[in-house]
Amino acid sequence: MTVETLPTRAAEDWRYADVEALKALWPIAAPELVTVPAGGSFSRTILQTGGGVTRLSLVLESKATAVVHILNAGGPYARVEVDVLLHEGADFTLGGAQLAGEGETVEIVTTVTHAQPNATSRQLVRSVAAARGVASYLGKVKVERGADGTDGEQSVRAMLLDRTATANARPELEIYADSVKCAHGCAVGELDANGLFYLASRGVPPAQAKALMLSAFVAEAFDGAEEGDNLQAHAQALLEKALLEGKA
Amino acid sequence: MLTITDLHASVADKPILKGLSLTINPGEIHAIMGPNGAGKSTLGYTLGGRPGYEVTGGSATLDGADLLELEPHERAAAGLFLGFQYPVEIPGVSFVQFLRESANAQRKSRGEEPLSGAEFLKLAREKAALLKMDMEMLKRPVNVGFSGGEKKRAEMVQMGILDPKLAILDETDSGLDIDALRICGEGINAIMRKPEKSVLLITHYQRLLDYVKPDFVHVLAGGRIVKSGGPELALTLEERGYEAVEGAGA
Numbered sequence: 001m002t003v004e005t006l007p008t009r010a011a012e013d014w015r016y017a018d019v020e021a022l023k024a025l026w027p028i029a030a031p032e033l034v035t036v037p038a039g040g041s042f043s044r045t046i047l048q049t050g051g052g053v054t055r056l057s058l059v060l061e062s063k064a065t066a067v068v069h070i071l072n073a074g075g076p077y078a079r080v081e082v083d084v085l086l087h088e089g090a091d092f093t094l095g096g097a098q099l100a101g102e103g104e105t106v107e108i109v110t111t112v113t114h115a116q117p118n119a120t121s122r123q124l125v126r127s128v129a130a131a132r133g134v135a136s137y138l139g140k141v142k143v144e145r146g147a148d149g150t151d152g153e154q155s156v157r158a159m160l161l162d163r164t165a166t167a168n169a170r171p172e173l174e175i176y177a178d179s180v181k182c183a184h185g186c187a188v189g190e191l192d193a194n195g196l197f198y199l200a201s202r203g204v205p206p207a208q209a210k211a212l213m214l215s216a217f218v219a220e221a222f223d224g225a226e227e228g229d230n231l232q233a234h235a236q237a238l239l240e241k242a243l244l245e246g247k248a
Numbered sequence: 249m250l251t252i253t254d255l256h257a258s259v260a261d262k263p264i265l266k267g268l269s270l271t272i273n274p275g276e277i278h279a280i281m282g283p284n285g286a287g288k289s290t291l292g293y294t295l296g297g298r299p300g301y302e303v304t305g306g307s308a309t310l311d312g313a314d315l316l317e318l319e320p321h322e323r324a325a326a327g328l329f330l331g332f333q334y335p336v337e338i339p340g341v342s343f344v345q346f347l348r349e350s351a352n353a354q355r356k357s358r359g360e361e362p363l364s365g366a367e368f369l370k371l372a373r374e375k376a377a378l379l380k381m382d383m384e385m386l387k388r389p390v391n392v393g394f395s396g397g398e399k400k401r402a403e404m405v406q407m408g409i410l411d412p413k414l415a416i417l418d419e420t421d422s423g424l425d426i427d428a429l430r431i432c433g434e435g436i437n438a439i440m441r442k443p444e445k446s447v448l449l450i451t452h453y454q455r456l457l458d459y460v461k462p463d464f465v466h467v468l469a470g471g472r473i474v475k476s477g478g479p480e481l482a483l484t485l486e487e488r489g490y491e492a493v494e495g496a497g498a
């Protein structure tokens with residue numbers, strides 16, 4: 001999908017976007033196209049911490065594998081789009097974390113199409129929104145006719161640090177095949193007050209306690225990532241900064 | 249050490265502590281017993297500063313400092329340790345990381361140098377050994393997947409590492425088998441039985457008191473201390489129940 005004209009929020013994929021902020025980034029580049037040949041493997045780390053739009057489009061030929069890890073943050077608008085087309089027996093894994101602070105809109109938008117049988121996909125997204133930040137995940141999984149034996153999984157969780165923060169999660173399934181296993185879980189919550197008091201009772205100040213719990217929360221997205229430590233270090237720094245600045 | 253005077257506290261606008269007074273001197277071990285719902289845990293949480301536990305009257309000082317004015321983490325740095333009746337699970341955060349941050353946050357607020365990774369691990373290993381806890385368990389996420397007894401032993405390891413002046417231990421003995429009870433009891437003695445430290449044990453049973461001999465025993469009922477005595481009071485309660493104590497009927 002190439003965006004030629006500035007989208008509006010009427011478009012499904014842009015419903016939570018900050019179109020005003022997008023204007024400043026316009027025009028945005030067409031998606032980077034990558035074809036992973038049969039049996040091949042691909043991995044990519046997208047570290048976008050100062051806002052912007054990053055778009056990636058993958059075609060996985062039969063039995064190819066791809067792993068994408070994302071850290072998406074910064075303002076006023078930060079968007080990562082990943083489109084994936086899976087051929088027979090291909091395997092796709094995505095782990096994404098994002099953080100929205102005051103005045104920031106961040107989003108991860110994925111479309112995974114199981115075009116042929118027995119492909120697998122796993123997507124795990126962890127979002128944190130503070131102050132008046134907005135963090136959204138739009139994740140579509142399409143299973144085309146004949147793509148039997150599909151196994152698709154989405155785990156989507158968001159953490160709100162303030163009453164004024166917003167998290168949107170739209171996992172979507174479109175299934176036209178038989179014997180398909182698709183699961184999605186989606187939850188928006190707040191930091192566990194019992195956990196925070198437990199940490200405080202041991203002497204950890206509130207901002208540090210929140211940073212510790214949030215950093216564990218986003219760490220799930222970087223499980224097994226090649227650059228996991230680097231991503232985690234960036235995420236931790238962003239979380240601490242947001243919390244210590246009293247943004248959260 | 250700890251002076252509580254006419255303390256009143258409410259939870260969800262419901263008065264729970266109704267004029268509780270208690271003084272604990274350095275070197276003393278006190279036990280609080282009382283029927284379910286008497287307010288024992290509420291006392292611990294109120295002194296620890298748990299959100300939702302609102303002080304409506306009275307005072308509590310730790311070595312002269314107004315405990316009730318301090319934030320929960322400042323109370324810890326001032327030397328208070330709260331052993332939880334139900335220790336909290338924190339997924340994704342390891343005990344080692346949690347305890348090192350705890351210890352160093354306390355040291356920082358007291359103007360002391362932080363412990364290096366090596367210094368901390370040495371200390372943690374020593375305290376884990378004292379409680380016969382495998383060091384590997386401390387590399388796991390805080391309390392996640394721990395049995396009830398393991399959680400209580402981990403609480404005592406934390407107490408050993410944090411080295412508080414005053415420990416309030418809320419039903420540390422519940423959920424422990426005979427061996428774990430002895431290990432925890434000996435751990436409490438090793439860590440806290442010192443002339444400059446004090447302990448407030450909250451318990452239902454005499455059995456912990458066989459290991460950790462209290463100097464004073466109090467009965468808490470209806471939000472107040474209704475009777476105080478020596479160790480023999482715990483034996484009387486064990487034999488005759490709270491009904492035998494004036495004003496303490498469940």
Ligand SMILES: Nc1ncnc2c1ncn2[C@@H]1O[C@H](COP(=O)(O)OP(=O)(O)O)[C@@H](O)[C@H]1O
Nearest residue numbers: 259260264282283284285286287288289290291
């Ligand atoms: N979070 C809470 N919300 C409402 N009531 C509570 C809460 N916590 C405790 N209580 C009430 O306070 C009273 C004392 O409870 P607690 O301090 O836990 O007693 P104990 O530890 O002596 O068994 C009980 O009546 C209990 O129902």
Ligand SMILES: [Mg+2]
Nearest residue numbers: 288289290333
């Ligand atoms: Mg209790």
